[in-house]
């Protein structure tokens with residue numbers, strides 16, 4: 001049984017259907033990536049898993065339990081953390097407060113310890129711990145967003161375009177972080193436009209086009225696929 | 237100089253009430269972008285709840301301090317109940333509707349509550365309020381600048397209320413969740429924050445502070461009346477905008493600024509535009525000037541808090 | 544059990560209805576023992592908050608009618624009363640006025656109580672040229688007196704509208720005379736609420752006080768609904784006035800006087816009839832002591848000429864008191880009765896002719912009523928403008944001085 005199963009999912013914004021029946025699986029310990037052009041439906045898929053959007057039909061199972069009827073604020077308690085597209089850190093709160101909010105559903109002393117762990121992972125954040133998050137650079141905000149997601153001690157980490165808008169050095173750092181998380185056995189559902197880096201890292205990849213899965217398979221194989229190379233890796 | 241200082245004291249007292257009520261507008265707006273125009277009526281209900289507690293529930297001869305505490309609790313119960321019902325049945329169903337819908341609903345709720353109180357308290361308006369704190373008891377603040385006991389009490393409870401609220405919002409877990417919801421409600425839900433509950437909390441806290449203000453006003457003026465919420469509501473809303481709506485310190489600063497501007501305009505404005513009638517005009521001149529140079533108010537954030 | 548009870552309840556109702564309809568038909572046919580029956584209408588609030596005052600008006604008129612019928616003041620005519628309830632609302636006033644116009648036996652009307660109601664009854668009654676005399680309307684517009692303050696030419700808006708009371712515009716000057724001449728006040732602060740009534744009152748007061756030689760400080764204004772007047776009190780205190788006149792109504796006046804006295808400005812506040820209310824004292828408490836208010840007319844028991852009226856009123860055992868307007872209504876009714884007696888004496892007994900003639904004769908009224916001399920100027924205002932200053936003593940308004948003002 002997969003950790004996360006999405007079956008025949010359909011999601012609509014009003015009358016416009018953005019997800020037209022997709023299915024995907026994420027197994028424990030895997031990194032799964034969703035790639036596709038802008039508007040393909042990647043973000044919509046993650047937001048539906050998180051409960052921010054409700055499907056028109058289909059189902060989402062986490063550990064075999066229905067997730068698509070659980071309220072958004074209760075999903076994080078089940079072990080799913082979501083670092084949203086555009087980072088969405090809380091700009092008027094300090095770095096430390098942002099991290100503490102990541103642990104909103106947890107109680108106890110271990111929170112302080114985990115804040116320390118995030119600072120160990122991203123020393124830049126430690127320097128800026130008392131600074132308003134809105135004043136951080138894009139890369140630092142992305143570190144904060146990932147750190148904040150980790151603060152809930154998730155079993156499944158969903159990252160929506162973590163490399164978007166970052167400098168090449170920062171992109172590299174972010175992917176190194178993801179690789180590191182993978183090596184420690186964290187299950188990750190990664191949405192990326194940077195298809196080559198994502199597929200290089202992923203156990204399984206899904207290619208989305210206008211709300212449908214058009215291709216799927218192990219990351220390495222998709223990386224070699226001619227259509228994928230043409231469409232997503234900018235090769236002719 | 238003496239007159240100036242006395243007017244400054246007058247302005248601070250006036251501003252304390254505005255600030256306390258403005259907090260309710262600013263919290264709710266900050267979290268759901270709703271201008272709850274019926275908040276003035278919540279303040280009015282706080283005054284009537286306290287009056288009802290005193291006249292109907294308290295036995296004669298209750299010690300003054302105990303009576304005041306119980307009146308405050310009574311006022312809060314009424315204010316908070318009204319705020320909860322309002323949120324649940326008037327505003328929540330309209331979440332996501334065009335902005336105009338909750339605004340018009342707010343006006344309807346406002347009129348409904350005024351009429352409800354008018355009918356529940358059949359007497360000629362305004363209703364006399366027990367003078368538990370002797371208004372003729374004056375405290376001297378140096379060189380014949382004075383403040384009467386109920387006015388001093390108004391300032392003291394307002395400051396306590398403001399400090400308590402800002403500490404709560406900055407330090408407590410729920411307070412942090414309120415800030416998070418205000419800055420980004422969707423992401424707040426991803427953190428596990430029940431934003432519906434946070435919205436209710438904002439209504440409740442705003443109502444509690446409005447009840448403090450309603451009781452203080454009853455003690456200060458010796459009357460409450462069903463229409464009292466309208467004018468105070470408009471002024472408090474202005475104070476919230478002046479300070480930067482959505483910003484808690486801004487509401488307090490806006491309240492005091494507005495109170496002091498009104499008072500100083502009464503005293504010092506040049507002749508054809510002087511006096512109590514023009515004080516509101518001056519208050520709006522200041523509001524407009526502030527908004528021209530700082531469109532988001534004195535302490536409002538320039539950056540959009542939301543992506 | 545059920546049926547007999549129903550009958551017991553229904554029977555008196557049915558009989559009552561039959562008697563009423565019989566009365567109605569009699570008055571319209573004008574038959575009987577050679578006497579015709581004509582109707583004097585009353586328009587006043589007979590229900591609601593103001594019903595006690597409204598019923599005082601109705602009772603005053605009823606007493607005058609009873610006496611006229613007993614004394615056969617009008618040869619060959621029995622007068623009857625038709626009292627209509629305007630509920631103190633302008634639109635209801637217009638309806639009952641139209642109802643009275645439609646009844647051809649109605650030859651005159653006493654009322655209404657409120658100026659706002661009069662503004663909708665006066666046009667209707669004037670259209671039919673039915674004389675109407677109010678015991679209590681004080682609004683200047685009803686006789687277009689407002690233009691006098693600005694030096695304009697007064698024209699009469701309603702040709703058959705009269706009143707036997709003083710008007711708002713002379714309350715101010717009357718109060719000023721009292722403050723300056725009787726109390727010897729020298730430096731007077733003026734505050735008003737910017738509403739037509741309050742501002743008019745305050746401006747008229749200020750003008751007369753200056754003419755009487757007092758120093759009048761620059762006018763301060765407040766907003767109706769305001770509660771915190773501390774800034775104005777602080778500002779006024781610096782100018783050291785010895786008197787304050789307030790143009791407006793009691794909710795703000797009571798808070799102003801309280802805050803004045805708490806703020807160390809210990810001078811009397813005077814207002815017009817908008818301040819003359821029990822609530823003023825209830826809210827202001829001890830701060831109200833020594834404050835003053837003017838009101839239209841005079842307390843009936845202070846008038847020597849009203850002794851007999853009060854005895855008769857008492858003898859009739861009415862539920863509601865004669866004050867404030869019972870005596871003035873009695874005078875108003877008598878003005879119409881006297882006019883009707885003359886009209887009937889001239890052979891005008893029915894139709895439009897009698898209405899026209901009554902209006903003409905009311906205009907020429909000239910007799911000593913219980914509240915004073917009853918006569919009207921060419922605009923329908925009384926020539927006898929009686930007012931009273933009340934002052935607060937031990938938590939009550941007590942009449943301090945009544946008088947007339949030649950304005």
Ligand SMILES: Nc1ncnc2c1ncn2[C@@H]1O[C@H](COP(=O)(O)OP(=O)(O)O)[C@@H](O)[C@H]1O
Nearest residue numbers: 013016018036037038039040041042043044045
């Ligand atoms: N809030 C919204 N309202 C209406 N349509 C939306 C909204 N968000 C996304 N869409 C539409 O849904 C489709 C999928 O969008 P999205 O999930 O953001 O794509 P991706 O993340 O793959 O770029 C697009 O056509 C987009 O225009």
Ligand SMILES: [Mg+2]
Nearest residue numbers: 042043044085
């Ligand atoms: Mg996207």
